[in-house]
Amino acid sequence: MLTDIEISHNAQLKPITEIAENLGLLPTELVTHGEAKAKVNLSILERLKDSPKGKMVIVTAVTPTPYGEGKTVTSIGLTQGLQKLGFKACACLRQPSMGPIFGIKGGAAGGGYAQVVPMEELNFHLTGDIHAVSSAHNLAAAAIDARLHHEQRLGEKEFKRQSELKPLHIDPQKVLWKRVVDHNDRSLREITVGQGDINGPQHSSSFDITAASELMAILALSKNLQDMRKRIGKVHLALDKFGSPITAEMLGVAGAMTAIMAEAIKPTLMQTLSGAPCFIHAGPFANIAHGNSSIIADNIALGLADIVVTEGGFGSDMGFEKYCNIKVPQAGKVPDAAVLVVTLKALKANGVLVNDSETKSVEHQALESGYENLRWHILNIIQYGIPVVVAINKFATDNDDEIEWLKSKSLQDGAFACEVSEAFAKGDQGAEQLAKEVIKATKEQNKFKTLYDNEMGLEAKLSTLVELGYGASGVELSETAKKQLNEIKLLAYDHLPICMAKTPLSISHNPELKGAPKNFIIPIKEFRLNAGAGFITAIAGNVMTMPGLGVKPAYLNIDVNEEGHIVGVS
Template structure:
């Protein structure tokens, strides 16, 4: 079989204007970046009713072997397109952290791809860089304001600048810097060293996908909403303990100006010419892990079926889709597709990499509890669920038959084997048929909790019903954070849990479907612009590091200037 990039390059691309026309968009609704990409105006379909059904693709708890969630999302989109349905995919833009790190690109794979895949995985139209730039402008503005106020004194600063002194507390700046790479050396830094560069203080970098500004971009309805959210960003506290926002600092307008074009989704296409909107890139383990409300809104007004995905397992991106994104957008899922592989379930039984491809029904039965948990988790939101078994060549018929029987016995609405990677649209046709059948079923969507019940109550609900914990325990720091958040008016905001993606619990070593554990909350952070409170379950890194053999080692260009190694 050809490599992913060879398949991508052999695809006959349809001019992107024609893809836009399929969606009913006129040339004044978009701006082309060559023939392969186009920025779509956020009001492109504002005068149309929402007509589409929304399908959210999620998965079992991730394993090192990969479950193929994006392959399934794209393959399903391609299959629906092949069957004659008006369909659009809505996916997140890949961060270059994973691209150059361990995970690699996020264009799908095999014959289920968004193309050209190298354009998608490297920069695209620069939205993530715009988020980095706007975020770091606020960081630079904070340090500059701190420097000038301390250098001149409050009274003289006001006389010379005409601005009221903010009296920033250098020890209580909560806005870090960001970059779109994995760089563990920047997790803890010291800034302001040298003559006239201070004051000195400790600081850190996060990866751009973890920026609250990325969440703001993803959850905003329009430019006015985005501008208001940016103004509410909490940057620091003053020496009297009062909050300082981006509006207070006077930087919110400039940040919004930087993001003026980044708020527009980018239109691309799948291998068989189905439209795909690419927008925003928050990670689901440290952010809310879903593409933008604006992309979904455009797709729902221009297509009959919209396929999107939540990051990682159903305890991560799908939970946040239902409890954060749906509250902001009003668009609840009509159907969920839950992706699994035989290898994933065997991995949850403790089978190592050398034996994972071998038939092992006993291990499959042991690891099935993880899939069973995720089926029940999705169903508690009142959403029909189709389990997609992503097929690998070494899978045995006996194990596949057993798994399909158990899936239906566990309450899933349907199950289908997907061969989208090897066969593209054709390999996902059965899955598409099952999804279409589920879209005719009634939906009784209900979120897991109500924000007005308060943070502590909802933390308990999320721990117990969202993860299967016996309870939740806040550290002394988290208790102090809770008191401060309540004082700042954030007690009735939704929760965004930052935890490991490798387990339903907070502990990556707890596989399967753990129960009886206590979920430890190390700290809480108010994200007033995004409109949620992040709860950190344990020691969660918001800046990944590069491993021993990172992905960038494989990438290069050849004599024709083509990128190789993806």
């Protein structure tokens, strides 16, 4: 079989204008960026506001291995399979961050014959949205430090005279807004800024990866340009010397930040290998932020297509949970069905390799042990009141008897259906049966409910999330977290939902706890108020908002060949 990048290079792409026309976009609603991609003007939202809405399917997964279990492959393959069945289908996916691309994944455009193409354009820069988020974010960081410098240098009276601005009295030790870059770089986790006689005042700071920026979450959750402008104005940048918050609006930088992101708020239209439309928009990580693509892309797709396929990052305890408890209340559209992606490999990785049976192989014993992880995720989705279709992402080396055993167990434990997906190897044909079951699932009665009511107190929401959302026995707050929680209450933001930042490699906070762990306590290290995005981040365990490169990073495989083609992306 050809490599992913070879398949992408050999693809016969349709003009993006043809993809747009088939979906129902008007020529005036499209701004092309070459032959393969285009931005969509937000004027379409007004045209579609009263149109019938399609069905929404959210694709999630079991607890993944570090390389993922083919959730994006399945999302794209399912969209292609639905198209093959004659439905007008559209995918809505996040834009890949270059951090994971050069770090461990080597690409995030799907794979095999279930790809968004051209994959190298998707993986590198696309239409520049992530760079716009970085620039807008870092402008605010520079504006804070500049204000600190000039107020200190000139003194209150002279600063007012020269700037015609009211002094903000920023506390340099209470600057909340860090800096961002779209790369994994552990050396930037802790830095000092303002060193030198003319660069001060000196204070501690750090970098996050751009996907962790509150602006990325705002981009994904905004309903239009005006909504994004309002949200950016609410962002808390620092505290003054009296402990009061300083927002982007107060600093006077919110308008410029919005201007930088004015093009980024427009979704990018691309296509799959079979010519199915796909909106790429926003890229928040699910282990740090809420891990879903944009409300705007969803709304456009729902107004044009019969069925829309989107995905939440990592397992159902991560992106799916945040989709239900953070995105749905803001978007107003509940999912009609969920697809739960699983691989035999992932379940065996969540199991225990022992050989204490004369009749069962070590591998099958690991599968049976690891099945508890899949069972947990099935029941987790069911508690939200929507039907779940288990999709077995099949590898060529998989054992057919084990697959049949997995199908039977999944149905016993409440899955609406369980189907093999061979989208990677066979494209739309390999996902056709899965698509049929998903269509049936979307016709089931929907009993969707969130895990908690946002009018509940913060402690009650947090307890509900860790106990019902992860199966933990409780939560433990650090002294720092307790103080921050009280500060959030005093600022009257306790009505916001919780966005847990934790490891994706376990349902718990501890990546070493595999399967379906029980009787564990979630330790909360700190809280971060995201007033503009509309959620409170709770940081659990040792999760990092700036990843680091591993000992053998994926960038070692990436190059440009003599023909000028990018190679080594997967």
